[in-house]
Amino acid sequence: MRDEMLYTNTSMLAFVGDAAYELCVRLRVSASGAFHSERLHRDATRYVRASAQASAIKAMLDGLPEEERRLVKRARNKRITTKPKNADPVDYKWATAFEALLGYYCLTEQSEKLEAAASAAMRIIDIDEAINREGGAAVISESADKSRNTGLGGGVTAIAAADARWGIGFEGGLLADLPGDRAYFRECTLNKTVVMGRKTLKSLPGGKPLPSRTNIVLSRNALFRADCEVFSSFDDCASRLESVDSSLVYIAGGAEIYALFLPYCDECLITKIDAVLPADSFFPNLDADGAFERVWESEPQSENGFTYRFTRYVRKDARAAGMGIGYE
Numbered sequence: 001m002r003d004e005m006l007y008t009n010t011s012m013l014a015f016v017g018d019a020a021y022e023l024c025v026r027l028r029v030s031a032s033g034a035f036h037s038e039r040l041h042r043d044a045t046r047y048v049r050a051s052a053q054a055s056a057i058k059a060m061l062d063g064l065p066e067e068e069r070r071l072v073k074r075a076r077n078k079r080i081t082t083k084p085k086n087a088d089p090v091d092y093k094w095a096t097a098f099e100a101l102l103g104y105y106c107l108t109e110q111s112e113k114l115e116a117a118a119s120a121a122m123r124i125i126d127i128d129e130a131i132n133r134e135g136g137a138a139v140i141s142e143s144a145d146k147s148r149n150t151g152l153g154g155g156v157t158a159i160a161a162a163d164a165r166w167g168i169g170f171e172g173g174l175l176a177d178l179p180g181d182r183a184y185f186r187e188c189t190l191n192k193t194v195v196m197g198r199k200t201l202k203s204l205p206g207g208k209p210l211p212s213r214t215n216i217v218l219s220r221n222a223l224f225r226a227d228c229e230v231f232s233s234f235d236d237c238a239s240r241l242e243s244v245d246s247s248l249v250y251i252a253g254g255a256e257i258y259a260l261f262l263p264y265c266d267e268c269l270i271t272k273i274d275a276v277l278p279a280d281s282f283f284p285n286l287d288a289d290g291a292f293e294r295v296w297e298s299e300p301q302s303e304n305g306f307t308y309r310f311t312r313y314v315r316k317d318a319r320a321a322g323m324g325i326g327y328e
């Protein structure tokens with residue numbers, strides 16, 4: 001089935017891939033907040049423009065297995081009979097090739113790859129925009145060493161809610177009750193792998209792991225738990241993560257674990273609370289860390305007397321390394 005699909009009509013693959021990517025984009029955009037539909041459409045358009053998709057697939061190409069690379073090239077080389085209305089014809093062909101790849105994942109039921117490719121494309125597009133805004137060179141490295149990596153070889157994502165001083169916790173609990181942030185966390189991590197420290201696991205309802213996610217816990221006391229995987233050293237945990245696609249790994253806290261894994265994170269999704277709250281655990285200050293830059297922030301959200309924004313920070317050199325999607 002997979003082999004057959006590799007050689008099937010690329011227009012048909014692109015037809016399916018177009019819809020699949022659009023859905024991934026809309027889910028991502030709507031997770032950023034309940035905005036007016038005009039705003040949602042505008043945000044989604046950034047990711048679905050032919051030029052943006054073209055730039056994403058070019059950055060991802062080297063990280064693809066050979067047969068998928070051939071599929072992309074075959075789709076890109078297909079002759080177009082009508083001139084595209086709102087796109088440069090070369091971009092249009094690359095964008096169609098990107099959609100054909102996603103259509104292939106869809107029709108061969110490779111949903112993890114579909115999600116990973118869509119989110120890698122959106123990350124690349126965000127970073128391209130950030131670099132263009134700063135007038136930097138929009139050169140995508142041909143090397144994608146990281147993109148071939150899994151787990152800790154490639155970029156994993158940290159996800160946290162922090163106050164104005166980067167406080168994340170107080171006396172074993174969170175700083176604020178933000179249902180919108182809980183929903184965002186769930187949306188981002190559902191069906192993915194979450195990594196956390198023993199104290200954070202203890203702080204979850206009933207001390208139980210997060211449902212519908214692979215829970216990986218660090219504790220120096222090798223306790224056996226049937227409901228999650230416990231590792232007693234960073235190295236053992238890193239070896240376990242090598243079997244996981246890096247784009248599906250979320251570092252979920254607390255302070256010790258964020259500090260331990262930050263060097264392996266290419267992206268940090270930080271819900272920034274606009275307040276200074278009593279705190280005894282902290283996320284590393286990314287604004288003071290020259291390795292990261294903030295590429296996106298949502299409109300302010302208001303809940304339970306707090307104002308907060310969803311923000312995304314990315315490692316500056318991750319873009320040059322291809323912003324891995326970890327296929328191999």
Ligand SMILES: NC(=O)c1ccc[n+]([C@@H]2O[C@H](COP(=O)([O-])OP(=O)(O)OC[C@H]3O[C@@H](n4cnc5c(N)ncnc54)[C@H](OP(=O)(O)O)[C@@H]3O)[C@@H](O)[C@H]2O)c1
Nearest residue numbers: 160161169172173197198199200219220253254255256257
């Ligand atoms: N705002 C947010 O987004 C957010 C997210 C998560 C957590 N939090 C908050 O953060 C606070 C907890 O953070 P924390 O720093 O105190 O604890 P933590 O990072 O959750 O867990 C620390 C524990 O992890 C284990 N550990 C750490 N490094 C290890 C290593 N190299 N090898 C093996 N095990 C290792 C140790 O467990 P053992 O002691 O068993 O050896 C250590 O005590 C809580 O207040 C929580 O609510 C906030």
